[in-house]
Every structure is written in C-alpha cells, then in structure tokens.
Amino acid sequence: MNNYLIVASIIFCIGALGVIVRKNLIVVFMSLELMFNAANLGFVAVSNRLNLISGDIFVIFVIVVAAAEAAIALGIAIAFYREKGTVDIDKANELKN
Amino acid sequence: MEALFYVFSFIAIFSALMVVTMRNPLTSALYLVLCFFALAGFYVILDMQFLAAMQILVYAGAIMVLVVLVIMLLNISRIKNIGSDLHQKIIGGLISLILFAEVVLYIINGAQKKPTGIFTRALIKKIGNTQIIGEFLFTEYMLPFEIASILLFVAIIGAYLFAKKKY
Incomplete structure (x- = not known):
C-alpha cells in the first residue's frame, strides 16, 4: 500500500506545482484534475488494504464533484476569455488595482 | 502485478x-x-x-x-505561450517539494492499521465489485447519491449561466 500512496503523493505534488507555477487557466484546471486523481488513487489503495468499500464509494462521489467542477471551471474560462481576450490568470487583477 | x-x-x-x-x-x-x-x-x-x-x-x-x-x-x-516567472517557479517548486517530503515522512513513519473490514479481495472477486458498489450506493450511501444528482443539476445551470453572452 505504501508504494501506491507514494505514487499518489508524487502525482499530487506535481499537480500542486502546476497549480502554483502555471499561469494558463486551462493548465491550472488540468493540474487540479491531477490532484483529484492522486487523492482517488490514495482512497482506492487504502480501502483495498483495509478491506473496506467506503473508499471506493467515495471515489465515485469525487468523480461526480470533478465533473460538476469541470463544467463550472470551463464556463468560467470561456467567460474570462470573453472579458479579457486571454486566459492568463495574472490578468485577473481588478480587485488589486 | x-x-x-x-x-x-x-x-x-x-x-x-x-x-x-x-x-x-x-x-x-x-x-x-x-x-x-x-x-x-x-x-x-x-x-x-x-x-x-x-x-x-x-x-x-x-x-x-x-x-x-x-x-x-x-x-x-x-x-x-503563457510562460511563468522565475520567482514563481522557485516558490512553487519549494512548496511542492516540502509538501512531498511531509507526505512521504508521514506515510513512512505512520502506524500501519490492521485490516478491519470484511471485503477481502476474495470476497470482492466472488460477489463482483460492481454489485458491491451498487448495493452500497443504493442503501448506505443513498443520501449522498441524491445530493450528487442535485449538485450535477446545479452545475449544469451554473455552466450555462457562465457561458452565456450577457449575464
């Protein structure tokens, strides 16, 4: 189980790196999906090790939430692009200036 | 394997x-x-x-x-071609490395729990994983299942409102 958890944490940290470093809104969204998937892998590995089923059920709910989040996030991306003409998240600075 | x-x-x-x-x-x-x-x-x-x-x-x-x-x-x-700044790369790399070290230390040093559930690999193979998940979704996890459907419905409306021309 430890091997699975370490792979999951590597993928999670790569996703976190992408969320922090990248400026492209769509790539940030895809890195978020990576983090979701790493968490899912952790859930499945742990519930397999402990002979439980609740982790697997939870993965299904995570997938549902990820689907809802994808629809909303891409709607925001389209609205942002229409407003600014780009998807660079540094251009979202109305509250700062 | x-x-x-x-x-x-x-x-x-x-x-x-x-x-x-x-x-x-x-x-x-x-x-x-x-x-x-x-x-x-x-x-x-x-x-x-x-x-x-x-x-x-x-x-x-x-x-x-x-x-x-x-x-x-x-x-x-x-x-x-939306690049990222150098200081952003350094800070992001540091944060994710620290996060990774923390998680790995926790995984290695954490106490291993003994298996507590009844769903061993043999039992899951015998009943079938789809059937087990379906039974649990419609009995024990009925309420979250229904809430998930409401969430998806709200997400449809929200995506429509965001992508509309004028809002």
Whole structure:
C-alpha cells in the first residue's frame, strides 16, 4: 500500500506545482484534475488494504464533484476569455488595482 | 502485478510531469488523458474494475472532451505561450517539494492499521465489485447519491449561466 500512496503523493505534488507555477487557466484546471486523481488513487489503495468499500464509494462521489467542477471551471474560462481576450490568470487583477 | 505497478507508475508520473511542463495546452490535455489511463490501470490492479471503467468513461471521456472543446473554442495561438516567472517557479517548486517530503515522512513513519473490514479481495472477486458498489450506493450511501444528482443539476445551470453572452 505504501508504494501506491507514494505514487499518489508524487502525482499530487506535481499537480500542486502546476497549480502554483502555471499561469494558463486551462493548465491550472488540468493540474487540479491531477490532484483529484492522486487523492482517488490514495482512497482506492487504502480501502483495498483495509478491506473496506467506503473508499471506493467515495471515489465515485469525487468523480461526480470533478465533473460538476469541470463544467463550472470551463464556463468560467470561456467567460474570462470573453472579458479579457486571454486566459492568463495574472490578468485577473481588478480587485488589486 | 509488481511489474505492472512499476510500468503504470512510470507512465502516470511521466505524463503528469508533461502536463505541467508543456507549453501548448492541447499537448498537456493529451498527456492528461494518458495519465488517466495509467490510473485506471492501477484500479484494475487493485481489483476495482468498475472504478477503472468510470475513470476512463468520465475523466478520459467526458471531462477531457470538454477541456479539448474549450481549448478549441478559444484562440489557440493566444493561449499557447503563457510562460511563468522565475520567482514563481522557485516558490512553487519549494512548496511542492516540502509538501512531498511531509507526505512521504508521514506515510513512512505512520502506524500501519490492521485490516478491519470484511471485503477481502476474495470476497470482492466472488460477489463482483460492481454489485458491491451498487448495493452500497443504493442503501448506505443513498443520501449522498441524491445530493450528487442535485449538485450535477446545479452545475449544469451554473455552466450555462457562465457561458452565456450577457449575464
């Protein structure tokens, strides 16, 4: 189980790196999906090790939430692009200036 | 099984790195699909074939089609080369390295819990993982299941409102 958890944490940290470093809104969204998937892998590995089923059920709910989040996030991306003409998240600075 | 695990973990980590480092968002999207397939392979190794099918259908199918469609709708030449600053890279790398070290220390030093549930691999294989998940979804997890349907409905309305011309 430890091997699975370490792979999951590597993928999670790569996703976190992408969320922090990248400026492209769509790539940030895809890195978020990576983090979701790493968490899912952790859930499945742990519930397999402990002979439980609740982790697997939870993965299904995570997938549902990820689907809802994808629809909303891409709607925001389209609205942002229409407003600014780009998807660079540094251009979202109305509250700062 | 062991060899398959290493193959899948290599593919998953490599494609995850590619998702983060590629300049073109479309390339990142295709590498993300590869990563989802590798994770589905992990689920098959862990005897959860239903979750592997869900992963491929919902993530690699529906969500990534949506992402590729949005990349197509936007002007690709204007969203292709959005680089990041050096200080951003340094801070991001440091934060994710610290996070990784923390998680790995926790995994290695944490106490291993003994298996408590009744769903061993043999039992899951005997009943079938799809049937077990279905029974649990419609009995013990009935309320979250219904709330998930409401969430999806709200998400449809929200996506429509966001993508509308005037709001």
